[in-house]
Amino acid sequence: MTIALPGKEIADKLAGKFPGTIIDSNQNYCLVKSEALLRIGTFLKDNPELDFKYLNYITAVDYYEYFDVIYQLTSLQYNHSIILKTRCPRDSAVLPSVVGLWRTADFQEREIYDLMGIRFEGHPNMKRIVLWEGFAGHPLRKDFNGT
């Protein structure tokens, strides 16, 4: 059984290492500041006790005032996983790209950019993936009018 590490436990570990970067944590997830995302990601991936070398998926949710971006990480060696979240405001929807850490992010960040309109800085090929260039708007946003 994959052990879902409590977000709180990871948050305590991270708080000692990167003070002031944790916004919130509970049993299910750990919400971190976007500017610390890459540092935290590198730590989670390279720490031998955590070993989060496998990124299952990335997705984004529109909460009107802000977007939440969700990363689920797994260690195939220890069979444990966590959910890492980060947040960005609606008016400046920019986040650092994690492609340098996990290649899995490549197409998925492009998909989020395409459908949700969050730009990932540092992505080598940040352009639309399923819709065509010139498409107006980002369909998965809650205020998108599809009719």
Place this chain on the structure above:
Amino acid sequence: MALKTEPFALNIGPAHPSTHGVFRMRATLDGEVIVDLEPVFGYLHRGVEKLAEQRTYTGFIPLTDRLDYLASMSNNMAYCLAVEKLAGIKVPERAQYLRAILAELQRIASHLIAIGAFLNDCGAFMTPILYMLREREKILDLFEMASGQRLTYNFMRIGGVSQDVPEEFLPALHRFMVQMPRFIDEYEQLLKENEILIARSKGVGILPKDLAINSGASGPVLRGSGVKWDIRKADPYAIYDRFGFDIPTGIMGDSYDRYRVRVEEMRQSLRIIKQAMEQIPAGPVRAEVPHLVHPPIGEVYARIEAPKGELGFYIVSDNSIAPYRLHIRAPSLINLTALREMIIGWKIADAIIIFGSIDICMAEVDR
């Protein structure tokens, strides 16, 4: 005198028989060798994730059929598991066993297509795939008996399955179980040491273990690279902890290893079905679930080992009758992440084989 060549771009697809759907590879060629490659998606994008926000939880099940249409049962199952986890619904025992039987039959059917199409790409034109289609037909007959459909089953429901299987289903399944191992032996006899297959696929399109993990590969692609990771064992869902089976893995991570893993997985699926047939109890096949499901506020991720890899549904609920947000973790899309690295340096004819050995379904890639 050495001839100077100039790189030029070639579009393989979107309408090309060997791209298995509407997929386009923009290849940059130096002579016949591919020096760069960019996959282009979107020809089959229907906005399934957005459509989910406008449908009830039950109303979305038919759309899951249309993701990976070669494995509709698996899609149904992954989605229903996610909603059940979110709403805390318990599935009756008989339904659990029926789901496991159908999902494993679906894995065999999907792998038959994968192997047949892969051999087609290798140059063993039409003969193997017709053998495979012959056996897949028998599985489709079983599915038709259970659900009335042959491609988009819409059979599973939140809290169970739509109806119990007819009484002739289990005897028919038993007959299939007797025949199928013989057919797999027949394929092995024809193909395992087939010189064309070995010459075309051994050592071709190697996906190293580290890159496989880093690029999020799953299913036979990950296992072909030698990683022993199967969600049915690593994170058993439904009743998979009750079955004994092995996880076949490859050694080199080449196209041939991925093919081998699929053949072995069919045998393991038969083992699981056999155990499920022995254990299946009588009883109800559907829990008492209200017409309109209102899961409590929260979010959930549930995943299964689908034929093509880790298929997961991430659902955010706001306690209404429709998902607030639904995301599909599509194995077909993510398995293509490392395609560029796998293909660069090979010739066009090899690129077709490497792409075929990943086994994708475009309806799932574009969603």
